[in-house]
Amino acid sequence: MKKMLIIQREVKILLKKILRILFTLIGATIGYIIGEIIAKSDLSKNFPMLINGSVGQYIFIAILVIIFGLIFFFLSPLINAAITKVMDYVEKDVQRVPTYDVIVGTAGGIIGLIISTLFFSVLKNTGVGGTLFAIISVILTLIITALGVDIAIKKKDDIISIFSSIKKTSSSTKEKKNKSKYTSKILDTSVIIDGRIFDICQTGFIEGTLVIPNFVLEELRHIADSSDDLKRNRGRRGLDILNKIQNELKIPVEIVEKDFPEINEVDSKLLKLAQVMKGKVITNDFNLNKVAKFQGVAVLNINELANAVKPVVLPGEEMEIQIIKDGKEAGQGIAYLDDGTMIVVEGGKRHIGEIMNVVVTSVLQTAAGRMIFAKRKDLISR
Structure with a gap:
């Protein structure tokens, strides 16, 4: 702290010295200008020593330079003190004024200065001029600036509100642009009933607006009103999932009333809507997936996603499984992993209901799912 005070004191002393030199130079310059004016005026006729180019003229100018330089040299402490007082007063005054007022006032002053300068420059171009015009223009410029x-x-609040509204408008425009980057995702009936779409949306992997067509809602309502218990439960589950999507997810949901009366099948309507909206269809219907690809409609298949995130099983790995039933080929047994992946075990038919260790021989990946082929461990060890 003491070091800082010492440095500040030294800086002030140095500044005073610099200002004293500057004021002395200003005084000397003023003396030189006055000497030149007198030498060139009518007064020089009365004094032979002031004849242009004579030694006396140079001596006279030099004397005035020294006199005015000394005057300003001795007056510089008083001028410095006056400047310091004015600066302190302005600084204290400015500190009392809120920052917003300073910024807005400065901006208003600059605008007033620009307007007055443009106005008087136009007048000057028309031929108006003279000393009086210059004095009047300076006074009016100061008045307009003030x-x-x-x-x-006075209009600070209005100006701030205008700028804040412009900022809000620009930010909302940016949000709209960001939203428009993502294509709409159109849900089909099967994926709503399946329910996994809700969990996927919760993870944040789906971006854009979820679109629920009105004809899909109608199909769900018909399924929920079915006399068949299984169908009715599936329809009600689908409606429950939709309610959860609307109420619990942050992702925007849009119900589209657009229908295509000339098309009878819901799947065909769905693909047509996707083409019109330039969106993507989310489904787990294998056949709809194939038709969509044929028509050039982008599809997000939930089953394909589920297969993609299943644990990778490599040939040669061992696993413990339970044979559930016999397979299509002779001697084969069928088992399932927890995620529903089917395992075909050679020679497993005779061990239905038993838990055994098997070794993976190959893995077959299809659009419909993944199949694992394995052999009993004891058969391989032989």
């Missing part, structure tokens, strides 16, 4: 500051401070 008016600009005063008006800006």
